[in-house]
Amino acid sequence: MAASRLQRWTVLLSQYDEEIEYRSSKENAVADALSRLPHEDSSDGTESEIFSTDIVDSSFPVTVAEIAAETQKDFVLKQVYEHTLSGWSETMTMSEEFKPYFNRKYELSCCQGCIKWGHRVVVPKSLRDRLLTELYSEHIGIVAMKSVARGFMYWPGIDKDIESLANKCSVCQNSRSKPAK
Numbered sequence: 001m002a003a004s005r006l007q008r009w010t011v012l013l014s015q016y017d018e019e020i021e022y023r024s025s026k027e028n029a030v031a032d033a034l035s036r037l038p039h040e041d042s043s044d045g046t047e048s049e050i051f052s053t054d055i056v057d058s059s060f061p062v063t064v065a066e067i068a069a070e071t072q073k074d075f076v077l078k079q080v081y082e083h084t085l086s087g088w089s090e091t092m093t094m095s096e097e098f099k100p101y102f103n104r105k106y107e108l109s110c111c112q113g114c115i116k117w118g119h120r121v122v123v124p125k126s127l128r129d130r131l132l133t134e135l136y137s138e139h140i141g142i143v144a145m146k147s148v149a150r151g152f153m154y155w156p157g158i159d160k161d162i163e164s165l166a167n168k169c170s171v172c173q174n175s176r177s178k179p180a181k
Contacts, residue, residue, distance in 0.1 A: 003116075004084070004109030011087065060152070061134040062127050068113025070124035076101075077124050081115055084108045100156035120154040128155060132165055142166045 071077045080101045088105045101108065107117055115122040123131055131153060135145045145162045155161075167173070 003111065004107065007085070007109055008087070011085065061130060064112050064114060067121060067124065067127065070126045071114055071122075074124040074126065077115060077122065080108070080122075081110055084110050084115060097156075117154045120150070120152060123153045123155050125155075128161065132161060135162070136165055136169070139169070139171050 071081055076097050080098070083101075084105070088102065094102060101122075104117055108122075109116045131149075135149055140148075142163055145166065146159055149158055149162060
């Protein structure tokens with residue numbers, strides 16, 4: 001969420017023509033985060049190393065490149081991506097498919113061509129079945145699948161999709177505990 005806030009400030013401040021001036025720490029008593037970044041000649045690191053993040057690790061069943069490509073192919077997510085980068089209009093009228101994203105507009109961010117909601121990756125429709133299949137492969141149950149999914153990914157109706165998948169499985173139905181009398 002902090003990354004999305006920084007991105008919004010970056011977009012907002014990019015319209016201004018500023019001049020950066022060096023001040024020693026004695027003259028700059030109230031230094032902000034940008035003045036604490038290492039200088040480009042510094043051996044401590046570079047900006048790209050500081051702000052580089054991996055949103056999908058090697059254990060994820062899809063790659064960042066696949067998610068980014070499918071996000072650009074998905075009609076809704078492509079527009080959500082553009083609005084997240086350029087800003088959402090408060091007077092915007094939109095269809096039902098945009099409302100879940102519009103309601104979370106301050107929590108969405110873009111990273112490596114993907115949309116993130118907090119620390120979770122927003123998954124395009126074309127990849128949802130593959131991720132659900134991967135979640136479901138261990139037959140861990142509805143509650144555990146929801147818990148795992150909430151830690152890594154998001155799409156509107158993910159809970160309903162997990163429930164319908166588990167309710168169709170005979171293995172899960174047979175191992176389910178009986179309802180209380």
